[in-house]
Amino acid sequence: MDYLDGLNESQRKAVEATEGPVMVIAGAGSGKTRVLTYRIAHLINKGVDPFNILSLTFTNKAAQEMKERIGKIVGFSEARNIWMGTFHSVFARILRSEAEKIGYPSNFTIYDTQDAKNLIKAILKEEGLDEKVYKPGLVLNRISAAKNNLLSSTAYNNNTTIQSEDRQSAKPKIGEVYKKYESRCFKSGAMDFDDLLFKTNILLRDFPDVLNKYQHRFKYILVDEYQDTNFSQYTIVKKLGAVLENVCVVGDDAQSIYGFRGADIQNILNFKNDYPDVQTYKLEQNYRSTQNIVEAANCVIKNNKDQIEKNVFTSNTEGKAIKIHRAATDNEEGKMVANLIFETQLQQQAKAKDFAILYRTNAQSRAMEEALRRKNIPYKIYGGLSFYQRKEIKDLISYFRLIINPNDEEALKRVINYPARGIGKTTLDKITIAANNYQKSMWQIITNLHRVNIGINNGAILKINDFVSMLQSFAAQITSKNAYDLANEVATTSGVLKDLYADRTPEGISRYENIQELLNGLKEFTETENEEEEDVTPRGLPEFLQDVALLTNADNEKEEDKNKVTLMTIHSAKGLEFPYVHIVGLEENLFPSQLSLTSRVDLEEERRLFYVAITRAEKELHLSFSTSRYKWGNLMFCEPSRFIEEIDEKYVEYTFTKGSRAENPVKPKNSYNSGYPSTKNDYSKPKNYSSQKKNKPPQPEHTTPKNLTKIGASTDDVSANTLNLSEGMMVNHQKFGNGVIETLENGKATINFQNIGNKQLLLKFAKLTIVK
DNA sequence: GTATTATCTAAGTCT
DNA sequence: TAGATAATAC
Numbered sequence: 001m002d003y004l005d006g007l008n009e010s011q012r013k014a015v016e017a018t019e020g021p022v023m024v025i026a027g028a029g030s031g032k033t034r035v036l037t038y039r040i041a042h043l044i045n046k047g048v049d050p051f052n053i054l055s056l057t058f059t060n061k062a063a064q065e066m067k068e069r070i071g072k073i074v075g076f077s078e079a080r081n082i083w084m085g086t087f088h089s090v091f092a093r094i095l096r097s098e099a100e101k102i103g104y105p106s107n108f109t110i111y112d113t114q115d116a117k118n119l120i121k122a123i124l125k126e127e128g129l130d131e132k133v134y135k136p137g138l139v140l141n142r143i144s145a146a147k148n149n150l151l152s153s154t155a156y157n158n159n160t161t162i163q164s165e166d167r168q169s170a171k172p173k174i175g176e177v178y179k180k181y182e183s184r185c186f187k188s189g190a191m192d193f194d195d196l197l198f199k200t201n202i203l204l205r206d207f208p209d210v211l212n213k214y215q216h217r218f219k220y221i222l223v224d225e226y227q228d229t230n231f232s233q234y235t236i237v238k239k240l241g242a243v244l245e246n247v248c249v250v251g252d253d254a255q256s257i258y259g260f261r262g263a264d265i266q267n268i269l270n271f272k273n274d275y276p277d278v279q280t281y282k283l284e285q286n287y288r289s290t291q292n293i294v295e296a297a298n299c300v301i302k303n304n305k306d307q308i309e310k311n312v313f314t315s316n317t318e319g320k321a322i323k324i325h326r327a328a329t330d331n332e333e334g335k336m337v338a339n340l341i342f343e344t345q346l347q348q349q350a351k352a353k354d355f356a357i358l359y360r361t362n363a364q365s366r367a368m369e370e371a372l373r374r375k376n377i378p379y380k381i382y383g384g385l386s387f388y389q390r391k392e393i394k395d396l397i398s399y400f401r402l403i404i405n406p407n408d409e410e411a412l413k414r415v416i417n418y419p420a421r422g423i424g425k426t427t428l429d430k431i432t433i434a435a436n437n438y439q440k441s442m443w444q445i446i447t448n449l450h451r452v453n454i455g456i457n458n459g460a461i462l463k464i465n466d467f468v469s470m471l472q473s474f475a476a477q478i479t480s481k482n483a484y485d486l487a488n489e490v491a492t493t494s495g496v497l498k499d500l501y502a503d504r505t506p507e508g509i510s511r512y513e514n515i516q517e518l519l520n521g522l523k524e525f526t527e528t529e530n531e532e533e534e535d536v537t538p539r540g541l542p543e544f545l546q547d548v549a550l551l552t553n554a555d556n557e558k559e560e561d562k563n564k565v566t567l568m569t570i571h572s573a574k575g576l577e578f579p580y581v582h583i584v585g586l587e588e589n590l591f592p593s594q595l596s597l598t599s600r601v602d603l604e605e606e607r608r609l610f611y612v613a614i615t616r617a618e619k620e621l622h623l624s625f626s627t628s629r630y631k632w633g634n635l636m637f638c639e640p641s642r643f644i645e646e647i648d649e650k651y652v653e654y655t656f657t658k659g660s661r662a663e664n665p666v667k668p669k670n671s672y673n674s675g676y677p678s679t680k681n682d683y684s685k686p687k688n689y690s691s692q693k694k695n696k697p698p699q700p701e702h703t704t705p706k707n708l709t710k711i712g713a714s715t716d717d718v719s720a721n722t723l724n725l726s727e728g729m730m731v732n733h734q735k736f737g738n739g740v741i742e743t744l745e746n747g748k749a750t751i752n753f754q755n756i757g758n759k760q761l762l763l764k765f766a767k768l769t770i771v772k
Numbered sequence: 773g774t775a776t777t778a779t780c781t782a783a784g785t786c787t
Numbered sequence: 788t789a790g791a792t793a794a795t796a797c
Contacts, residue, residue: 193787363783424773571785
């Protein structure tokens with residue numbers, strides 16, 4: 001089999017060891033995907049039915065790409081039958097066909113984080129709990145962690161450790177919220193992300209026949225990125241593989257970066273305890289990166305304690321030194337990176353798609369975007385708000401969701417009064433209370449208003465009835481119309497299109513366009529008539545909706561986005577590679593994150609994150625930091641990240657003089673290498689300013705004038721206003737027109753406007769101009 | 773009941 | 788600074 005010839009010794013062994021438990025420890029860039037691909041292809045060539053292979057990947061995109069690669073070896077008609085996808089999407093699919101067993105409808109809704117948070121908020125309100133104490137995000141995290149450890153709300157409430165934890169954090173009612181949350185989701189026929197795994201576990205635990213069925217269906221199980229599985233996922237794999245034990249896990253403990261999501265690095269460290277006769281293979285040769293990059297990554301990771309011993313090496317060329325850049329502000333950093341990319345593009349004939357800018361937090365993308373835009377460098381951003389999470393899209397999709405599952409409470413609440421149809425807060429509150437009283441869903445209440453009097457006045461009842469019959473008429477068309485036609489009908493009849501069209505502001509126009517884009521997507525979906533599947537069922541709305549909630553931006557990359565600079569968080573860069581990589585924002589409290597500094601475990605995860613970031617690079621790696629940065633609206637000083645220092649100096653090159661403070665960081669050519677300072681961490685930052693304090697720092701001495709005005713602009717304007725104004729002055733306000741200042745004290749002014757009389761304004765917000 | 777305006781608070785990573 | 792929510796005006 002000639003496809004095996006392209007593999008090295010250990011890769012080949014890992015591919016050929018098809019029977020029994022196998023663990024592949026794959027260093028970064030060591031051809032892990034290759035092994036997985038060939039292993040599956042090899043199984044199929046050996047006669048294994050693709051339907052009997054379950055391959056769990058970390059993203060849907062990875063699954064898609066792998067399928068394509070396997071298809072090229074064994075043929076696409078075979079490859080498409082493999083069960084392949086993320087844990088979430090594969091088990092969502094299985095849950096749909098088995099849902100009734102656990103009391104769910106097969107058309108259950110998948111709640112995304114937004115939906116889940118909204119539900120938590122509603123529950124907090126009903127329970128009279130203070131949102132400031134019980135922060136919805138935090139409560140949800142707690143519930144999520146519980147589910148990932150397979151704790152139901154009952155188990156949560158009976159667990160003394162957890163209860164005392166919650167009491168100690170002054171949030172003893174989280175357990176009750178969890179209980180309500182659980183039952184509300186159930187009543188709504190909804191599962192959140194964690195439920196997809198949690199309920200799968202319930203299914204496999206309580207229904208031995210189902211477990212048995214899947215144990216024999218999935219004769220071969222492969223799990224990619226095994227180091228990032230949580231207990232819930234681990235248990236699923238363990239159970240499914242318990243009979244045949246053909247479980248192959250691939251991963252790298254050094255790249256475990258999802259601890260916050262419950263991922264347990266012990267799963268991979270302890271794999272051999274679970275399967276004593278495991279065959280272990282280590283892939284240690286890196287084919288991706290230059291020697292400098294590989295060695296730098298090794299330097300960094302050796303600072304961590306817990307790890308499986310391995311020696312990642314490469315026979316690639318030494319490559320260029322890793323460049324370290326300093327900037328004065330976050331915007332400067334953006335400019336600098338944009339300039340570097342621009343220059344490299346010219347000098348090395350590189351394409352835009354060869355570059356990636358990686359950051360720790362999504363908020364950092366803004367400065368990068370702006371700089372790239374100014375230089376006309378095409379870019380694309382992953383993460384942040386996905387298309388499907390935009391308000392207008394979610395609104396329309398909520399209609400779709402309701403058509404398919406009318407009990408979906410979060411969808412109902414979103415659209416029952418959007419566009420405005422006179423069903424206000426009071427009415428909604430009454431419905432909610434009734435739903436809770438009768439233990440029914442909101443939909444069940446509003447479709448039975450003629451039977452129970454819950455104190456809604458007749459006018460409102462009429463409006464509700466209109467809404468209900470509109471939805472019912474949509475639902476009636478579900479089989480007769482294809483997804484696009486029905487969606488169009490919904491968008492028009494519901495008034496969503498009209499409402500968005502009426503808004504002619506630029507944002508409004510873009511919202512309208514987004515809806516159009518969604519409809520276009522649906523059209524395409526409808527027209528690609530299941531060409532791959534044998535059965536030619538027309539694709540309706542239910543099929544489209546099935547796992548929209550699980551889609552991310554990466555999953556629907558457009559053709560025109562192919563040749564663009566990639567901007568993403570390091571987390572989402574996992575598994576990817578780029579010739580030129582810029583890691584930005586290497587500052588203490590940002591990377592490593594401030595929240596990680598108190599525990600060794602968290603700090604080690606940050607370090608692994610840095611390791612992941614470094615090892616994305618093939619040819620060139622640039623690290624940059626800024627000496628000041630906006631945070632929560634304040635300019636703060638930053639210290640360079642400790643991670644920079646962890647790389648041996650022989651692999652790096654500073655593009656500025658560490659001791660001075662006057663370098664222009666944009667021009668690396670003649671400024672690097674000139675004299676390292678003897679003291680560590682001396683990056684010319686004034687020592688008396690701690691980045692913890694929210695002091696307003698002095699202006700950087702040698703930044704460009706342009707930048708200076710930009711930093712100071714907003715604050716200066718305000719203070720100018722405050723300083724120059726005095727009582728009796730005539731000022732102009734954008735909306736209120738001209739008026740005379742009557743009083744003026746601590747940032748507040750009472751102004752007598754000619755048209756509307758007295759008004760109190762905060763000078764911080766009011767954009768006043770002096771008339772005389 | 774709805775639309776506009778003022779005020780508050782938040783930015784850690786993802787399915 | 789922005790988005791979410793509370794307060795206020797209509």
